[in-house]
Amino acid sequence: xxxxxxxxxxxxxxxxxxxxxxxxxxxxxxxxxxxxxxxxxxxxxxxxxxxxxxxxxxxxxxxxxxxxxxxxxxxxxxxxxxxxxxxxxxxxxxxxxxxxxxxxxxxxxxxxxxxxxxxxxxxxxxxxxxxxxxxxxxxxxxxxxxxxxxxxxxxxxxxxxxxxxxxxxxxxxxxxxxxxxxxxxxxxxxxxxxxxxxxxxxxxxxxxxxxxxxxxxxxxxxxxxxxxxxxxxxxxxxxxxxxxxxxxxxxxxxxxxxxxxxxxxxxxxxxxxxxxxxxxxxxxxx
Numbered sequence: 380x381x382x383x384x385x386x387x388x389x390x391x392x393x394x395x396x397x398x399x400x401x402x403x404x405x406x407x408x409x410x411x412x413x414x415x416x417x418x419x420x421x422x423x424x425x426x427x428x429x430x431x432x433x434x435x436x437x438x439x440x441x442x443x444x445x446x447x448x449x450x451x452x453x454x455x456x457x458x459x460x461x462x463x464x465x466x467x468x469x470x471x472x473x474x475x476x477x478x479x480x481x482x483x484x485x486x487x488x489x490x491x492x493x494x495x496x497x498x499x500x501x502x503x504x505x506x507x508x509x510x511x512x513x514x515x516x517x518x519x520x521x522x523x524x525x526x527x528x529x530x531x532x533x534x535x536x537x538x539x540x541x542x543x544x545x546x547x548x549x550x551x552x553x554x555x556x557x558x559x560x561x562x563x564x565x566x567x568x569x570x571x572x573x574x575x576x577x578x579x580x581x582x583x584x585x586x587x588x589x590x591x592x593x594x595x596x597x598x599x600x601x602x603x604x605x606x607x608x609x610x611x612x613x614x615x616x617x618x619x620x621x622x623x624x625x626x627x628x629x630x631x632x633x634x635x636x637x638x639x640x641x642x643x644x645x646x647x648x649x650x651x652x653x654x655x656x657x658x659x660x661x662x663x664x665x
């Protein structure tokens with residue numbers, strides 16, 4: 380049993396990058412479809428394109444902090460870890476955004492997730508609430524392994540929780556994604572060699588989006604991508620897809636994916652409560 384516990388701790392990964400109980404109406408897990416119409420590019424304006432992109436990002440951040448309390452989604456992610464691109468991982472998530480008033484946290488950040496696929500990790504569940512459980516996430520395996528292996532608390536930034544992850548669980552979510560995009564956009568703005576393009580009428584599944592694309596043909600900054608794309612949901616004014624590409628290894632080759640995060644079937648302000656982030660919720664399998 381000790382060996383099994385050690386193996387579990389060694390292999391357990393948590394989501395990085397951004398929750399209603401799974402039921403017979405579980406969200407779809409089919410692969411996302413991306414379509415971009417280059418013929419519908421937004422006309423050039425006098426403002427620098429990166430300034431425009433940063434303005435959109437800051438507006439989105441204000442919007443989510445003012446108007447979005449919580450949401451559920453199917454998150455699909457791929458990440459290059461130690462030079463190898465992982466297979467797509469599908470997770471159903473419930474996320475409650477942190478709310479602050481008068482400098483005090485009124486509603487703590489909360490995450491519940493369960494892996495939908497691949498089969499090797501299907502059923503793995505994780506919960507995290509800011510300021511609770513000594514700052515640790517609570518996780519357990521699914522399937523047959525979950526019947527024999529214990530539920531464990533893990534530091535989100537510890538070696539076991541970070542194994543196979545680019546970012547800790549505490550950085551999951553659309554709000555955190557916007558913050559990262561603003562940080563990267565501010566860096567890119569310092570380098571005139573990095574260009575920014577806008578395209579309208581892109582689709583991520585059934586969502587109509589505006590695409591912001593950053594291009595860094597030559598490595599001129601600390602930003603590690605040659606190209607990055609952000610899909611902004613036109614109706615909800617939030618990013619629902621981010622993908623960053625490396626430089627091609629040889630001329631004419633396709634660039635590899637550094638990291639990719641998709642938020643599919645997003646449902647906003649669904650009224651999540653503390654029980655949605657409680658390991659003792661009878662709908663969960665902790």
